[in-house]
Amino acid sequence: MKNITLILITCLSFTISAQKEEVKSTNLEKTWLFESAHNYDLFNRSYGRNYGISLKAKREFWRPKHFTFSYGIMLQSHKIKENQNVYTENLDGSTKDKSFMAIAELKYYPFNRRNLYISAEPFIGATQLKTEGILNLPQYTMTQSFNNSYIYFNYGVSQNIGYKIGSFNLFATSWLSLNGLWDNGRKRPADFDSRFFIGLGIGYTL
Known part of the structure; x- marks a missing residue:
C-alpha cells in the first residue's frame, strides 16, 4: 500500500x-519584440527640424513576475536640413546621423496584469555622422559641393513608459546619448554626440 x-x-x-x-x-512563446518609434530633438531646434526613426528587435530571456529582461539591436536614423539651420547661410543639403547599437532592456510591470510598464534601456555601438550639400555664393559666382562623413563610438540610455494591448504595445520614449556629456569636449545636449530625443512608438510581440 x-x-x-x-x-x-x-x-x-x-x-x-x-x-x-x-x-x-x-x-x-512570445519572446521576440519589434518596435518602431518616431523621434524628435527638442534641443536642436535652431539647427532646423531634427527628426527621425528608431527600429528595434529584442528577445526576452528572463521573465519573473514583475520584470522582463531583453537584449537585441537598434537601428537609428535622424536628419537635419541645412537650409533650416539658423547658423548657416547659402547652404542646401542635410546632416544625417545613423547608428547601429546593441541594447539591453529591463522592464518593470507595477501591476499583476503586466499591461503598464516602465523600462530602462542602455545602448552601445557606433554612429555615422554625414553632411552633404551645396554651398552657393552668387555674389562671388561660386558653387561648391561638399560631402563629409565621420564614425564615432556612441553609448547612452533610453527610458520608456508604455502599455500593452494584446500583442501590441504603445510607448513614449526619451533617448539620451552620453558620449558627448562624459568626454572632455563641450557638454551641450544640442551637439551630435550628446543627443536628447523624445518620441512615440509602437511595438509587436511574436
Whole structure:
C-alpha cells in the first residue's frame, strides 16, 4: 500500500511539474519584440527640424513576475536640413546621423496584469555622422559641393513608459546619448554626440 501511495504521489508530482512547465513555455512563446518609434530633438531646434526613426528587435530571456529582461539591436536614423539651420547661410543639403547599437532592456510591470510598464534601456555601438550639400555664393559666382562623413563610438540610455494591448504595445520614449556629456569636449545636449530625443512608438510581440 505504501508503494502504491508513493507511486501515485510521484506520478502526481510529475504531472504538476509538467503542467507548470507547459504553462511556463506557453508564457514564453512570445519572446521576440519589434518596435518602431518616431523621434524628435527638442534641443536642436535652431539647427532646423531634427527628426527621425528608431527600429528595434529584442528577445526576452528572463521573465519573473514583475520584470522582463531583453537584449537585441537598434537601428537609428535622424536628419537635419541645412537650409533650416539658423547658423548657416547659402547652404542646401542635410546632416544625417545613423547608428547601429546593441541594447539591453529591463522592464518593470507595477501591476499583476503586466499591461503598464516602465523600462530602462542602455545602448552601445557606433554612429555615422554625414553632411552633404551645396554651398552657393552668387555674389562671388561660386558653387561648391561638399560631402563629409565621420564614425564615432556612441553609448547612452533610453527610458520608456508604455502599455500593452494584446500583442501590441504603445510607448513614449526619451533617448539620451552620453558620449558627448562624459568626454572632455563641450557638454551641450544640442551637439551630435550628446543627443536628447523624445518620441512615440509602437511595438509587436511574436
